[in-house]
Structures are given as C-alpha cells and as structure tokens.
Amino acid sequence: xxxxxxxxxxxxxxxxxxxxxxxxxxxxxxxxxxxxxxxxxxxxxxxxxxxxxxxxxxxxxxxxxxxxxxxxxxxxxxxxxxxxxxxxxxxxxxxxxxxxxxxxxxxxxxxxxxxxxxxxxxxxxxxxxxxxxxxxxxxxxxxxxxxxxx
Numbered sequence: 001x002x003x004x005x006x007x008x009x010x011x012x013x014x015x016x017x018x019x020x021x022x023x024x025x026x027x028x029x030x031x032x033x034x035x036x037x038x039x040x041x042x043x044x045x046x047x048x049x050x051x052x053x054x055x056x057x058x059x060x061x062x063x064x065x066x067x068x069x070x071x072x073x074x075x076x077x078x079x080x081x082x083x084x085x086x087x088x089x090x091x092x093x094x095x096x097x098x099x100x101x102x103x104x105x106x107x108x109x110x111x112x113x114x115x116x117x118x119x120x121x122x123x124x125x126x127x128x129x130x131x132x133x134x135x136x137x138x139x140x141x142x143x144x145x146x147x148x149x150x
Contacts, residue, residue, distance in 0.1 A: 007081030007145040009094060010055060013071045015040045023071060028140040031097055033132050036076055046131050047102040052077045052092070053127040054084065060125055066115045074110065075127055079145050083128050086147065092130065095143035099130035 015023045017040045030037040035049030042049070053075035061068050070078055083092065083101075090101045105127040111118040 005081075005147045007079050009077060009139060009141055009143045009145060010080050011070050011078040012139065012141060013076055013078075014038065017042065025071060028138045029076065030138050031132050032136040035132070039076070048129045050077065050099065050130045050132070051075045051105060051127045052079060052083055052099075052130055053105075054078075054082045054125075055080050056082045056084075057122055057125050057127070061115075061118070061121065064117065064121055066117060066121070068114065072114055073122070073126055074105075074108075077139065081145060081147070083147070084125055086128060091133070091148040093144075093146045093148055094139050096135050096137050097132060097139055098134035098148070100133045102129045102131050104128055 012026050012029050013023055014026050014029055014036060017038055031050065034043040034046060036042055051074055053073050055078060057073055058068055058070060077094065086101045088101055088103060092099045092101070104124070107119045107123060107126070111122065
C-alpha cells in the first residue's frame with residue numbers, strides 16, 4: 001500500500017528534560033543528530049530519538065471508541081500523512097531536516113495506562129522512530145513533510 005507522499009506537521013511535543021513542565025505542546029523543536037534539544041531523551045538513543053505519529057492513529061482510536069488527547073501516544077511530531085508503510089532506512093524531509101526511519105515504534109506499557117485496548121489496537125499504527133541525518137535545524141508547525149523515496 002502506498003502512502004500519500006506530502007503532508008504537513010500538525011503538532012509538536014517535547015518532554016522537558018528537568019521534568020518541571022512534563023510533556024508539552026510547542027510551536028517548534030530544535031533537532032540535531034542526537035535528537036531533540038532540551039528533550040529528556042536527547043542523546044540517549046539516536047535510533048529512537050524522534051517519534052513521528054500520524055493523525056490516523058488518533059482516528060483509528062476514535063473509531064474504536066477511545067478518545068485520546070494528541071500527544072498521549074508519546075509522539076514528538078504529529079503529521080497528517082501515514083508513514084507506517086516506511087521501513088528502516090527510508091527518508092522523510094520535514095522543513096529543511098532530513099530524517100531516516102530507524103524502526104517502527106514498539107508497544108509499551110504506558111499505552112495500557114491510557115486505555116487497556118490501545119496496545120493491541122495500535123500494534124502497527126502507533127508511530128515510527130527516526131533520526132536526523134541531515135540538517136541541524138528547527139522543525140515548526142505547518143512545516144512541509146515529504147516522503148523522499150515515494
């Protein structure tokens with residue numbers, strides 16, 4: 001199944017490194033090869049440094065009677081196209097930053113605390129991890145998202 005090759009950034013989230021603010025919605029995130037600056041996961045695991053989720057994950061939840069607030073799936077970047085058919089090594093350009101897909105998001109116990117049905121429901125549709133391979137820049141709301149190897 002092919003996915004639409006262009007879209008945009010709908011929302012951005014960061015988890016405060018010092019935990020005073022927790023998880024928050026922001027208008028821009030600064031990124032480099034170590035991940036998202038000032039995020040608590042910065043420089044911890046470059047292969048899991050940025051989590052991208054599609055609005056389709058939230059729509060799937062709603063269709064199954066589970067209403068979620070955006071950001072509750074742990075994503076850093078929420079986009080309006082479906083990237084879940086992408087594989088390790090595929091590339092996405094967001095604004096001026098090129099990201100490489102490193103893996104599909106694994107299920108975590110945290111989803112069960114939101115709703116016990118979520119882990120099974122979103123098994124293949126929660127998100128994808130990516131790392132910055134080109135550009136040390138800022139990703140902002142409404143940035144263009146382009147799948148480069150469409």
